[in-house]
Amino acid sequence: MAADGHRTRPTQACLTCKTRKKKCNKGLPSCSYCILKDLECRYVSVTRRRAYATPNTDSSTHTTIHREILTAETLDDLAPPRTTLPEPVTTPKKTTLYRPLFECFDSVHLEVQNIIRSTGEFVDDLTARYFRNFHGHLPIISRTRFQRSLTATGAPPSADSSILLLTICLIVYLPNPELLSRAGDTIGRQSLYLAAKTLLAQVQGCLQPSIPLIQACLLLATYEYANGRPEVALVTIAGCARMAYAARIHDSRRHNMMNGDSRLEVEEATNTWWGIVISERAFICEVGDFEQPMATILPAGDTRLPIEREKLDRGDLLSLDSTPNIPVSCLAITSIGGFGRAAQASCLLDQVLKGLVIPDLTTRLPLLESLDRTIQSFLAVILSHNPDIAWPYCTALAVTVRALFTLHGAILNIPQQVISANFRSLEEWKKSSIAALDTATTMVNDMVKWHYSTLPSDGTNDTSPIHIYVVRASIKHMHTRPYNGDYPWSERAENELQLYLDRLQHQWVVSYD
Structure with a gap:
């Protein structure tokens, strides 16, 4: 490039003025706006070259990509x-x-x-x-x-x-x-x-x-x-x-x-x-x-479950007979794979989300109680798998446990008032929810202890990101749980959960509140 005194005046505004939509005096080596704001001033020339031409397209119509160099500012x-x-x-x-x-x-x-x-x-x-x-x-x-x-x-x-x-x-x-x-x-x-x-x-x-x-x-x-x-x-x-x-x-x-x-x-x-x-x-x-409102509508209960990873990767789908026709609503069948279980878990979570917006508490609470029993039965089916083959069910397990935290967390957040739903006061409903979340948090603690020991040292992990939020929900329950002289976990439990999240920071950079 020539010396500063012999530079050709730029034909376009500098990049900073262009992106901030400011009038640029095109000064060299820096324009007046960049000098005033103490910003780096760059002039970027846009060049055009012939791009790769495909056999089915006239190459004369092709142009390359124009790039703008952006800095952190x-x-x-x-x-x-x-x-x-x-x-x-x-x-x-x-x-x-x-x-x-x-x-x-x-x-x-x-x-x-x-x-x-x-x-x-x-x-x-x-x-x-x-x-x-x-x-x-x-x-x-x-x-x-x-x-x-x-x-x-x-x-x-x-x-x-x-x-x-x-x-x-x-x-x-x-x-x-x-x-x-x-x-x-x-x-x-x-x-x-x-x-x-x-x-x-x-x-x-x-x-x-x-x-x-x-x-x-x-x-x-x-x-x-x-x-x-x-x-x-x-x-x-x-x-x-x-x-x-x-x-x-x-x-x-x-x-x-x-x-x-x-x-x-x-x-x-x-x-x-x-x-x-x-x-x-x-x-x-x-x-x-x-x-x-959600952007997606849940598939009907008779819709066939999605296929599993192995079949999708192999591509052996030459006929309908090669794919099992198991509807979404069949929760008790034991031969369902991890992604099918995740689809079923999302259907249960969808029912919870719809139940939470029912305005009448005397209707909402019994419905949530019924859903809680269904979710816990479904959770037992997922946990029945041998730990050696449980990894594909990680997402299904995370969605199911997240449904429990969402359901009972919403009950605990109900403002105190006098009600009688199924002949129980709101205080009794909240005590039941605390007990349910205690159980869920204990289960998450056990899963974290097992998984922490299996995490690779190179920073990679095979954890579903939904599982990260389940651990965060457990930590939140530990913080907000009323203390009545009983505490179901050891003093180290919260630190162990936090250490687990810290180990996952290299892969999933989840921020904390």
């Missing part, structure tokens, strides 16, 4: 305060993020590859980690179809498949503190999250809803929920549900219409729909506003 203006993740303390203050602005989507896969490369990890390692761990809790993606979409010959991966790959990597990405502290090109989780959210929004606004795009939106919502922002996750999942309805993936009538690969696509769509249903109900428990 400009991110504060672009991201709403409630949707900004706290950057890890080891991340440099000015983390660079590529914010793509598309004119066409033929080069989305190249941008995704660039973003993933900036994490310092390999795509194969990240996807293997996803299908080894998180995929077991939310089996919505057919591994066979996903790999086929990325390795198809003759054309680059589609835009929606590329976005799905990016959100998969976001779920399992574990930043290396050493790389973050010394490598300016390595991005942190905040930057990766914002890049994924921006890319998803741009592609979503221009493409028809597709299964990969819906799955990417669901994974993004799950990430927000796992990072302690259920309100943001609930907004994201509502948009995901609208896309799902537009794509009609909730329509179970399609099961009898397709075979082979098409049938595998249908089953993948069905599991994705169940993933949205389960996730939305889990998210709303943390938001606490049970009167707001």
Whole structure:
């Protein structure tokens, strides 16, 4: 570059003025606004190059992605305060993020590859980690179809498949503190999250809803929920549900219409729909506003349960006979897998959420009592599995226990008043709820002790993020439980729960109240 005195005057406003919509005098080396606000002043030139041309498209219409280089200062203006993740303390203050602005989507896969490369990890390692761990809790993606979409010959991966790959990597990405502290090109989780959210929004606004795009939106919502922002996750999942309805993936009538690969696509769509249903109900428990309408309608009781991870990955769905036809309402059947149990648990939680908004206490409390008995019986069925094969039931167990905490926590929050429901006073109902939550907290303590000893030392874990909120609910019950001379747990119980959560911070950065 020439000396400062011979610089050519910029033709565009600096990046700071552009993002903050301020008038820029285009001064060098810094404009007057940046000097006044003591901000870094950058002028970014936008270049155009010929992009990758697919065989089915005229290459003359292709343009590449235009990027704006964003620093931590400009991110504060672009991201709403409630949707900004706290950057890890080891991340440099000015983390660079590529914010793509598309004119066409033929080069989305190249941008995704660039973003993933900036994490310092390999795509194969990240996807293997996803299908080894998180995929077991939310089996919505057919591994066979996903790999086929990325390795198809003759054309680059589609835009929606590329976005799905990016959100998969976001779920399992574990930043290396050493790389973050010394490598300016390595991005942190905040930057990766914002890049994924921006890319998803741009592609979503221009493409028809597709299964990969819906799955990417669901994974993004799950990430927000796992990072302690259920309100943001609930907004994201509502948009995901609208896309799902537009794509009609909730329509179970399609099961009898397709075979082979098409049938595998249908089953993948069905599991994705169940993933949205389960996730939305889990998210709303943390938001606490049970009167707001949900974006998804619960499938009917005679709807067939979703298929399990093993069948989805193998893709052996050539006929209807290969898939067991077990309806959602059959709670007592013992041959149901983990994801099917999670679907059933979400149906029970849905009944709890609907029961909590009944205004008449003399009607509400007996209904909740009946639901409590059903949930506890269902919980006993889940716990009857051998501990060696209990891992696939982690999400079902977490949703079921969360339903108990939601149900009895709502009873304890009822303002004191004189009532007689089933010939019992409100004080008696609350004593029963305290006893139920004592039992649930003891059970969570036992699960945490077992799981803590099995967590790998590299920071990865196979824990459903819903389970994190169950542990938090247990800690809250310990804090708020009235003390009447009896305390069901040892003095170390709360510390053990907190230590467990601290161990999970590397994977799920859940914030604490």
